[in-house]
Amino acid sequence: MQEAETNINKIVEKYNYSHIELLSILEEVVDANGYLTEEMVKDLAKQLSISANEIYAVATFYSFINIKPTGKYVIRVCKTISCQLAGKNEIIKAIEDELNIKMGATTKDKLFTLKTTDCIGMCDKGPSMLIDDEVYHSLNPEKVVSTIREYKRI
Amino acid sequence: MNDKHKAILKVSINGKEYEANENETILKVAKRNNIYIPTLCYHSDLFLSGVCRLCVVEVGACRALQASCSTPVLNGMTIQTESEIVNKSRKMLLELILANHYTGNNKCNKDQSCELQELFIKYGVTKSRFGRPKEKRYKILDNTAVIRDNDKCIKCRRCVDVCECMQCVEAIKPMYRSNELSIGSVFDADLDKTGCVLCAQCVNYCPTGALVEKESIKDVYNALNDPTKHVVVQTAPSMRATLAEEFNLPAGRSSTKKMTTALRQMGFDAVFDTNFSADLTIIEESAELLSRMKKKFLNKENSSLPLFTSCSPGWINYIEYFYPELLSNVSTCKSPQQMFGAIAKTYYAKKSNIHPKDITCVAVMPCTAKKFEADRPEMQDSGYKDVDYVLTIREFAKMIRQSGINLFELPDSDYDAPMGISTGAGLIFGVTGGVMEAAIRTAYEVITQREVPFKNLDIYPVRGMEGIREASLIIREPIDEWKFLDGFELKVAVAHELRNAKKMLDSIKANESDYHFVEVMACPGGCLGGGGQPKPTNMEIRKKRARVIYDEDRALPYRKSHENSAIIELYKDFIGEPLGEKAHKLLHTYYTARAD
Numbered sequence: 010m011q012e013a014e015t016n017i018n019k020i021v022e023k024y025n026y027s028h029i030e031l032l033s034i035l036e037e038v039v040d041a042n043g044y045l046t047e048e049m050v051k052d053l054a055k056q057l058s059i060s061a062n063e064i065y066a067v068a069t070f071y072s073f074i075n076i077k078p079t080g081k082y083v084i085r086v087c088k089t090i091s092c093q094l095a096g097k098n099e100i101i102k103a104i105e106d107e108l109n110i111k112m113g114a115t116t117k118d119k120l121f122t123l124k125t126t127d128c129i130g131m132c133d134k135g136p137s138m139l140i141d142d143e144v145y146h147s148l149n150p151e152k153v154v155s156t157i158r159e160y161k162r163i
Numbered sequence: 164m165n166d167k168h169k170a171i172l173k174v175s176i177n178g179k180e181y182e183a184n185e186n187e188t189i190l191k192v193a194k195r196n197n198i199y200i201p202t203l204c205y206h207s208d209l210f211l212s213g214v215c216r217l218c219v220v221e222v223g224a225c226r227a228l229q230a231s232c233s234t235p236v237l238n239g240m241t242i243q244t245e246s247e248i249v250n251k252s253r254k255m256l257l258e259l260i261l262a263n264h265y266t267g268n269n270k271c272n273k274d275q276s277c278e279l280q281e282l283f284i285k286y287g288v289t290k291s292r293f294g295r296p297k298e299k300r301y302k303i304l305d306n307t308a309v310i311r312d313n314d315k316c317i318k319c320r321r322c323v324d325v326c327e328c329m330q331c332v333e334a335i336k337p338m339y340r341s342n343e344l345s346i347g348s349v350f351d352a353d354l355d356k357t358g359c360v361l362c363a364q365c366v367n368y369c370p371t372g373a374l375v376e377k378e379s380i381k382d383v384y385n386a387l388n389d390p391t392k393h394v395v396v397q398t399a400p401s402m403r404a405t406l407a408e409e410f411n412l413p414a415g416r417s418s419t420k421k422m423t424t425a426l427r428q429m430g431f432d433a434v435f436d437t438n439f440s441a442d443l444t445i446i447e448e449s450a451e452l453l454s455r456m457k458k459k460f461l462n463k464e465n466s467s468l469p470l471f472t473s474c475s476p477g478w479i480n481y482i483e484y485f486y487p488e489l490l491s492n493v494s495t496c497k498s499p500q501q502m503f504g505a506i507a508k509t510y511y512a513k514k515s516n517i518h519p520k521d522i523t524c525v526a527v528m529p530c531t532a533k534k535f536e537a538d539r540p541e542m543q544d545s546g547y548k549d550v551d552y553v554l555t556i557r558e559f560a561k562m563i564r565q566s567g568i569n570l571f572e573l574p575d576s577d578y579d580a581p582m583g584i585s586t587g588a589g590l591i592f593g594v595t596g597g598v599m600e601a602a603i604r605t606a607y608e609v610i611t612q613r614e615v616p617f618k619n620l621d622i623y624p625v626r627g628m629e630g631i632r633e634a635s636l637i638i639r640e641p642i643d644e645w646k647f648l649d650g651f652e653l654k655v656a657v658a659h660e661l662r663n664a665k666k667m668l669d670s671i672k673a674n675e676s677d678y679h680f681v682e683v684m685a686c687p688g689g690c691l692g693g694g695g696q697p698k699p700t701n702m703e704i705r706k707k708r709a710r711v712i713y714d715e716d717r718a719l720p721y722r723k724s725h726e727n728s729a730i731i732e733l734y735k736d737f738i739g740e741p742l743g744e745k746a747h748k749l750l751h752t753y754y755t756a757r758a759d
Contacts, residue, residue, distance in 0.1 A: 047349065047350050050349055050350070051349075060333040060336075060358075061349040061357075062333050062334065062335065062336040062348055062349050062357060063333060063336060064349070065336070065338060065348070065349040065350065066336040066337060066338055069338045069339045069340065070339070070340045071340075072340075076350070088341075127340060127341060
């Protein structure tokens with residue numbers, strides 16, 4: 010916890026305690042600590058002189074700002090309308106079955122976390138998803154299962 | 164842009180010509196001319212628009228319908244507020260809302276004040292082509308006096324707006340995104356963990372049953388039905404000016420003498436008035452102000468000035484959370500509600516020979532923060548919980564309806580003695596500036612033994628609906644004890660809505676102001692705009708409510724707290740001196756910094 014505190018102090022100092030830089034600050038905090046805790050949000054609120062609710066509102070708006078611990082790999086399936094129409098529900102179902110978890114959860118071995126994300130700009134090649142920063146598009150249930158199995162092998 | 168040079172525009176609405184000013188929205192022009200346009204997000208007291216889109220209208224050559232709340236008028240614009248396509252579109256929007264509006268099997272307790280239900284009925288929306296939610300998605304959050312049920316929320320954001328912009332509290336915000344968006348707090352906490360001051364303005368503006376107060380109706384019925392309980396009730400000053408609105412009467416009608424009869428018919432054993440304890444508050448608070456001034460200006464000792472009033476529990480919660488460093492400036496006087504409870508279970512119990520444990524003390528208040536205040540652990544100075552149950556005016560109206568009482572057909576009656584005896588000074592506590600005015604009426608007379616130098620005792624400079632009002636009064640020819648105040652300029656200020664309180668606190672912290680006495684009310688217009696008042700509220704309605712209070716004050720034989728015969732007797736027989744030992748035990752309190 011102490012380590013997280015020093016990290017936050019360094020980051021807010023770098024951004025001059027400016028709440029206008031909130032998104033960049035949150036990104037760096039999540040990079041350094043993996044996810045946001047309630048204590049971190051309250052600490053940031055104090056240091057940036059804005060409400061904790063404001064920070065949480067921004068954090069929950071973006072699927073890349075984790076508010077829960079995640080597994081080693083984070084799968085983000087695009088849930089926006091093009092991917093929805095292209096069949097993202099079957100993709101999610103296939104992943105849930107393969108990993109034996111529900112949407113939003115992390116596998117017991119802490120290897121995968123399954124989330125949705127808003128549009129990732131692959132509308133013409135839906136359904137699409139990200140595993141960490143890697144884009145996977147034109148998905149079907151078989152393809153997504155084999156992709157995940159590859160990650161399991163790494 | 165200069166107001167004088169604003170061009171007058173001509174627009175046509177539904178085939179008729181109207182004048183409009185530049186930069187005005189279509190909705191504003193329509194409202195001014197009594198043309199109906201439904202709105203679920205826009206409200207004249209608030210700052211937001213363009214969320215619900217129910218106010219769409221047809222505009223001239225525009226291909227799509229326009230949201231009238233956020234479309235400025237242009238010269239020569241032709242507008243249709245009612246047409247087949249407009250109505251079809253509004254109906255569809257309502258169906259879309261209904262598709263996400265889960266009410267379950269529980270009857271919604273918003274009752275007849277639900278704006279959404281009103282529109283469903285108006286537009287004949289009984290079912291939704293898009294289905295209905297099959298199960299509850301959110302937990303009901305009910306740790307505090309304000310209950311939140313996100314399944315009924317339509318995400319109009321009025322609550323967010325009022326909390327952030329009117330009250331500067333930010334206890335709730337839109338969290339998450341798109342179809343997962345919900346109004347909530349950090350890590351989905353309930354309101355007790357987010358600095359919520361329980362002013363319940365969000366409840367006042369919520370167009371659905373997503374935000375409601377926690378009811379105490381059942382507890383009060385239980386007490387009334389318990390033959391061993393002597394149930395006393397106190398009614399807040401502002402209630403007589405607003406209760407009629409709950410019975411579909413226009414704002415601006417008094418129901419003072421009817422509600423007392425109603426309370427008796429409902430079975431209350433003694434019908435008392437918070438105005439009585441408001442008078443008591445004035446005696447203590449003006450004494451406190453003068454003692455602080457004596458300390459500072461005569462004895463040159465340290466003493467926290469300005470003195471802040473302490474009647475508004477939303478305001479007390481706010482300063483405890485956000486400005487704890489200024490807590491020593493807050494008057495230690497309990498609010499009238501709590502003074503009443505402490506006196507009812509000591510003085511009144513003794514006088515009427517009833518054991519305080521057998522007394523149930525009920526308060527009818529325009530306020531939900533009063534519920535929290537009554538539950539504070541320090542509010543038990545009588546040895547028992549001083550005030551047992553607090554009902555909002557809406558809850559009380561509900562009880563009247565449930566009792567089958569036809570309020571305005573009842574005979575008139577008066578309050579019971581002694582705690583129903585009051586003056587006009589206690590009555591004006593219900594409106595912003597009232598506590599200040601009542602305190603000045605008494606304090607000036609204590610210092611000079613003469614009435615305040617205002618015609619008919621009406622201290623107009625502290626009245627009105629301006630967010631912050633300042634006034635000063637030069638003290639002339641005081642009596643010997645207060646000689647040091649001869650020629651002294653007493654500077655006072657009044658603020659209502661917490662955003663104005665915040666401005667005031669910031670200026671005091673920055674040493675930019677030199678007030679001696681400051682009144683703060685958390686709600687717009689003071690208690691008459693409180694979170695427990697009848698709905699709807701707007702500036703026009705609040706002005707009418709204020710009128711009732713000032714008119715009634717003017718008509719009363721006694722208008723200064725120190726002339727209240729029951730208060731004089733109370734001090735003589737029981738309390739002794741203002742700020743004395745007994746007063747300190749029963750009538751004063753302390754505050755706790757609550758920021759974490």
